[in-house]
Amino acid sequence: MTLAHASAPTDPAVLAAALEEVRSRVPLVQCLTNVVTTNLVANALLAVGGSPAMVAVPEEAGIFARIADGVLVNLGTAGAEQREAMVEAVAAARSAGTPWVLDPVAVGTLPVRTALAARLVTEEPAIIRGNASEIRALAGLSAGGRGADSIDSADDSHEAATTLARSTGAVVAVSGAVDLVTDGERVVRVATGSPLLTKVTGAGCALGGITAAFAAVVEDRLVAAVAATTVLTLAAERSARTAEHPGSFAVGLLDGLHALSPQDVRDQAKVR
């Protein structure tokens, strides 16, 4: 999908078209992700219209990253073997031009994943998706001597996201009550969502997988990240209309990803 105009990332019609594109092309998304939420990530991808493949073993991960349309690398529970597979997959994705998404779960304090993230972030991720503290930590890493501390003192994650986007070339998406997405120049805020998203483990991980599906079919990565965020948060709003508690809400979230139509996106998106 080629998008011609500068206002595309805030145009609900463009976001709706991105969803149509996912549904019609059914992108194959390889996920190297954590064991806690891998089921939700796979089901979210199926529900939204993608095709997940959880191939994360060394000597297979690289081969598959050349076949896949998009790759998700989520650092949540990466043991030694999965870390090796991630390095392999990312190198293959980069070499094959497969867009890949980095979800730097809990990067910052924890040394093993932080060292891996510092390495992977130089491998041209298409999109980096995390919460504010993860993005601040990663921006500190990628900014080198500048350090995370000064960035941590910023009023919000805007500055860190911009820094990270510029230093890596990736689009950066920061989850929160209002999500922020930036390519280092343009900044888009997505205001849809539900507080219940914070009560379901892996809502962010699912967004990482969906983001990889959109990155696989949408050329403009800023549009891909904004569309993915809009789709997940609109599915959350749909679920929260009937679910009061997190068990039902999680079920309704998957239902919503499947039920959401491009017209819903056109009508309900809140991007600016």
Add this chain to the structure above:
Amino acid sequence: MTLAHASAPTDPAVLAAALEEVRSRVPLVQCLTNVVTTNLVANALLAVGGSPAMVAVPEEAGIFARIADGVLVNLGTAGAEQREAMVEAVAAARSAGTPWVLDPVAVGTLPVRTALAARLVTEEPAIIRGNASEIRALAGLSAGGRGADSIDSADDSHEAATTLARSTGAVVAVSGAVDLVTDGERVVRVATGSPLLTKVTGAGCALGGITAAFAAVVEDRLVAAVAATTVLTLAAERSARTAEHPGSFAVGLLDGLHALSPQDVRDQAKVR
């Protein structure tokens, strides 16, 4: 359960009796399966009336395979340690006469699991369960010089399944809109099901586990595989009567496995 007549695998009363047998004997099913859907496999086994045990660590897997009533080996995300446990469990199952089921997830292109499948398939699996492309790939492996390509060109998976059944001695079950089950001579088609099964990750994996539970208590492996397929697909039909979307459908699938009665199997089975 001993089944005397040749038409048993297509007799709904026989399939219903197989479900009764699972419910009354509560077979202990050891699962060495992937991290994506292991929760669903365990819950599906509990719901249908079995007793799951996810024992997949070397030095424990073999011991447990001698205690278990049935074993599932699913290659979806097998890292080095789990592959070692699988080899150990399968050898012990074979030596102890414990029936074991092979689910060769994504075998074909990916070298690590394909090499493991080629080894395991010689270890007398009771039942092999997969989708059409997996069965075609495995038939190509097991047929040696013949190769997968020629079989891939077959109109359907019937020929590959028959080849694989004859070369391995296993009953082969192929999932699809209509499921096909064969022992290399008899061929049974199971026409129940729902398209939503393709929108839930691990519906096939769950069927693998359920198949191991039936293989544990039913002597005729063709009957075991047909009964397991019938039970899962009838539970899917029950769920699809109220669920439109995959989140609710997955919940209803587990409810259905628990709610389904032998009488339902007698009334609703579509086998020929």
Add this chain to the structure above:
Amino acid sequence: MTLAHASAPTDPAVLAAALEEVRSRVPLVQCLTNVVTTNLVANALLAVGGSPAMVAVPEEAGIFARIADGVLVNLGTAGAEQREAMVEAVAAARSAGTPWVLDPVAVGTLPVRTALAARLVTEEPAIIRGNASEIRALAGLSAGGRGADSIDSADDSHEAATTLARSTGAVVAVSGAVDLVTDGERVVRVATGSPLLTKVTGAGCALGGITAAFAAVVEDRLVAAVAATTVLTLAAERSARTAEHPGSFAVGLLDGLHALSPQDVRDQAKVR
């Protein structure tokens, strides 16, 4: 939370106050747990009001155990790398004074986890939670020469739980139709619950996580274990009021953990 009176563990007002404490302090609970039910454990912790973190990789697990408010160690599927992380986390928790909970899944017959449990049980767990056979096996181990066999012949798990509590210094919680909790002197029975809990994989694992959350904020470990058991079993009762089958029941269980109020605990607890 400091609790002054001896009858505290059977006082519904004290148990209700413990739930309020979890909700207001949102304890950070590190879980080193099995891949089958890790998603449920995390979601149960979120629903009840805690903050789960599934940090289980060597070189990170120990660091995190110093930051966490409570730690869960569940032996369900521990491979070599996770076992190493468990040893590291438990040593750090002990040294930092972080209360940690041991869930000795399937300890007894299986040698790898049994050896690990024998080692961990000497590291001052705050609470040990298991089913009757696991507690009997562990009591046999911890009692050394006495052996598990004689204990296995006891009418119920009361004697084994008392033995284990005295030899380890931990509070011991035994799941069953009626749950039993003891510190080796006082014995509390929790009579709430639902038979459907046995049809959902990981209900016990979820209780392990919730127990760690309560141990993180309640000084009296007997109160912590009784309150956690009461909260899980009351959520189960709430779910079983509308759910007949295990798929819906599991969803309702998470809803119930979120919906349950301290007033519900005061009104509905059945402890003696």
